[in-house]
Amino acid sequence: MKVLFTGIQPTGLLHIGNYFGAIRNWVDIQHDYTSYICIVDYHAITILYESEEMKKNIFEMALGLYACGIDIERTTLFIQSEVPGHAELTWIFNTVTPLGDLERMTQFKDKAKQNRANVNVGLLDYPVLQAADILVYKGEVVPVGEDQVQHIEFARDVARRFNVRYGNTFPECEALLTSTPRILGLDGDSKMSKSKGNYITLFESKEEIWRKVSIAKTDPARMRRSDAGTPEKCNIYSMHILVTPDKRLEEIATGCRTAGIGCIDCKRIFLDNLMKALDPIQERYKELSNQRERVREALDNNAAHCRKVAGETIIEVKRNMGLTPVWKI
Numbered sequence: 001m002k003v004l005f006t007g008i009q010p011t012g013l014l015h016i017g018n019y020f021g022a023i024r025n026w027v028d029i030q031h032d033y034t035s036y037i038c039i040v041d042y043h044a045i046t047i048l049y050e051s052e053e054m055k056k057n058i059f060e061m062a063l064g065l066y067a068c069g070i071d072i073e074r075t076t077l078f079i080q081s082e083v084p085g086h087a088e089l090t091w092i093f094n095t096v097t098p099l100g101d102l103e104r105m106t107q108f109k110d111k112a113k114q115n116r117a118n119v120n121v122g123l124l125d126y127p128v129l130q131a132a133d134i135l136v137y138k139g140e141v142v143p144v145g146e147d148q149v150q151h152i153e154f155a156r157d158v159a160r161r162f163n164v165r166y167g168n169t170f171p172e173c174e175a176l177l178t179s180t181p182r183i184l185g186l187d188g189d190s191k192m193s194k195s196k197g198n199y200i201t202l203f204e205s206k207e208e209i210w211r212k213v214s215i216a217k218t219d220p221a222r223m224r225r226s227d228a229g230t231p232e233k234c235n236i237y238s239m240h241i242l243v244t245p246d247k248r249l250e251e252i253a254t255g256c257r258t259a260g261i262g263c264i265d266c267k268r269i270f271l272d273n274l275m276k277a278l279d280p281i282q283e284r285y286k287e288l289s290n291q292r293e294r295v296r297e298a299l300d301n302n303a304a305h306c307r308k309v310a311g312e313t314i315i316e317v318k319r320n321m322g323l324t325p326v327w328k329i
């Protein structure tokens with residue numbers, strides 16, 4: 001089986017954008033590959049954070065991912081900082097990476113703008129660590145959204161450059177694009193994200209979600225109940241697509257265009273369908289919250305496995321680079 005690698009930052013909450021935009025796909029394909037799913041805490045420390053909160057968030061992320069359906073028995077879910085090979089390979093890759101390539105990365109430019117007070121080297125080096133994350137397991141397939149494609153191409157370049165200089169060592173990984181449409185947040189203006197505060201988490205109660213959804217923006221042109229709307233311009237509709245069956249979705253779109261359905265009724269249908277998807281996740285989350293030791297044990301075992309696999313890659317890399325002392329060859 002091909003090796004799949006993907007990562008997620010320990011943000012402290014999983015929102016429906018994370019789930020429908022990425023995690024649901026990981027759950028669906030995890031058994032088709034040798035799957036590594038990494039909680040990328042080393043990436044998360046490139047911006048300012050609270051250490052107590054980080055500790056909590058890392059575990060919560062693991063709990064959340066298992067609740068979403070990541071297979072605790074078969075998929076290797078682990079914490080990045082538990083495996084030294086990631087940082088070691090990053091340093092090695094730094095030496096085959098032109099500075100200009102990093103400075104050109106769109107995400108670096110965006111993050112540097114957002115974090116003017118803390119434009120650290122880690123922020124610039126982020127794609128090199130990402131390449132090391134994937135390649136230390138000889139990852140071949142990386143499920144990502146459109147915004148990450150540039151980073152996967154970067155990882156391919158790193159692998160190619162290393163292979164040319166030191167001999168064939170790494171595969172050229174490929175992006176596996178998820179076809180989920182862009183999920184807008186409750187503000188209707190931008191992608192759902194923690195930093196924008198425009199999200200619905202996976203673990204909120206129906207009542208809490210309704211409090212948010214009932215006041216969420218809709219198509220801005222639909223001021224009155226009698227105004228016809230354009231579903232494609234409505235964030236609620238962008239979320240309906242994720243959870244509402246096709247036939248019902250068509251009825252809603254027609255109802256919106258003809259003012260046959262009001263926004264409150266439309267939102268209630270969305271809420272009911274969303275809860276059908278979230279109920280089993282919330283149920284599993286409750287169960288796993290009572291089995292914290294089992295989760296901890298799985299993370300420990302997975303980290304040990306990763307250290308072994310990554311360690312073997314590092315030995316091969318060092319041998320190819322002439323870094324292994326001659327008496328050990």
Ligand code: SF4
Pocket residue numbers: 218219222229230231234235236237255256261262263264266267
């Ligand atoms: S009816 Fe539904 S899709 Fe149309 S504007 Fe209102 S909330 Fe959006």
